[in-house]
Amino acid sequence: MNWDDARIFLAIHRETTLRAAARSLKLDQATVGRRLAALEHALGAALFVRTSTGYMLTQAGKLALAPAELMERSAHDLSRRTQGMDKRLAGEIKVTTTEALALEFVIPAIERLRAKHPDVTIQLNTSTQLVNLARRDADIALRTVRPTQPGLVARRLASWEMGLFASSGYLERHGLPVEGEAFAGHDLAVYQPYMAAMRVPALAGEPVHGGRIAASVNSNLSLRAAVNAGIGIGEIPVNIGAADGLIRIWPGCSREKPYEIWLVTHQDLRQTARIRALIDEISQGFESK
Template sequence: MNSPTPPAPLDWESQRTFLAVIREGSLSAAARALQLAQPTVRRRLDALEKAVGSALFTRSPTGLHPTPIALELARHAETMAAAAEAFARAASAADDDRSGTVRISCSELMGVEVLPRLLAPLQAEHPGLVLELSPTNRVEDLLRQEADLAVRMAPLTQGAVVARKAAAIRLGLFAHRDYLARAGVPQDWADLPRFALVGPDRDTATLRAVSLGQAPLRRAMFTLRTDSHLAQLAAVRAGMGIGVCQLPLAAREPDLVPVLPALYSHTMETWVAMHEDLRRVRRVGRVFRHLVQALEGYAAV
């Protein structure tokens, strides 16, 4: 009796191409992301569908849409991609603390407005360090090695993660001086709803934090709503209304004026974390310590 034919091996390049199509939504965009010719992407995807024995995408005028089996396979491909990237970072230099690659995950606001200034002195001192900054509001998984370090606004509870509280960053209400010249200045918390407010759209946790035990703020009160803290800051800078801002960020902006500082004061704990296994990687440890110290200095402004 003949034994069943074993399934054809699935090579990583085909899976990497499949993941790029999932992320980008089209063959052409995936080809650009991978720096490949589009026929090569098409050929790899066809080979993978043949090996899997099922269609992985449906086609529509808006692009390629993953099938249910593709969505299931994508989870495993993401894990493999994270491991491959972690392997490349680990192999990027000898085990010293002055060269090699370190990937840092953080929120969009921290990645754009805060961390570049804090990391610039470190990279100037050690130009052999390659820093990959991943500003995303998706919580990247340190256990799956999606990043080497993470800057978070809440303590990480995963068992194999080492986390250190770096700072408690103060928050306040601010508005552009031109807006206050037009609209006036609120005198108390109850006066605030008469003004243009910048705040969250669907993020109810942030909405509760903004209210902070005062008279509750409701979504309908905001004249600009967005769950992006980066967009909220841009709106306040543009004079669109009153919104929450980190005090150290506002200190850089001479045109931002505090609003109701005696009534609204809040602190945001900030943590730096890494997988416990990375404590032995010297360059990761150096960046970890630098971030803790730099964030302490940033929050003290």
């Protein structure tokens, strides 16, 4: 099995369908199917059995998995280490972050970078899903949690206080909530993943059981939009709430932990010229906030 064959094998294993594997590899489905058939013929063994839920490893496939993953790690190590010596301000950079951070910081940074170095191109993925930087799924990631995986270099770009905010229109209709009454009589806009992770759901330390969850969203950009629209009271970074013209409720109350933003890259890539240049542009955007 060579590396090209291993890529096909691993993609089918991870995606479980030929269509999804082809999409991840940027190949057409027929090509992936032919490559799998040729690989199984060369090995003299079936690597997958097709089930109602997708392609599942056979016993032979299970035996092939660890060596194929070792080939993958070696290929990515080679790619990272050689690209880390690349001094050209040209080529592609893969960036992953949330939609809110992309709009506020990454896209302006790309604009500044491209004005200076038009031969650099950016592949931007906006998602809350964490990707594997060791596998080169991304060269740069902006995350709200510091990673712990070995080989990654993390730099904290921001540590923002989180406070309660509402629009002037909302407060005209509903008035201010009373501290200690768990938002009784009030509508709330909440970030669903954060609330789901709490043992006792709360905003800025105040339990929310007395309020009504008017909007539960899965992106910070949607949360800001919901608060701006007057749908309910929400917990957002203090500097962003002020910039949006919102009114802060209970200025003395804030979330126990600040909202942190970490810029992450692999240690083998951090000195690549084009990656270093984009890191500098992104960092500049945070310094100006």
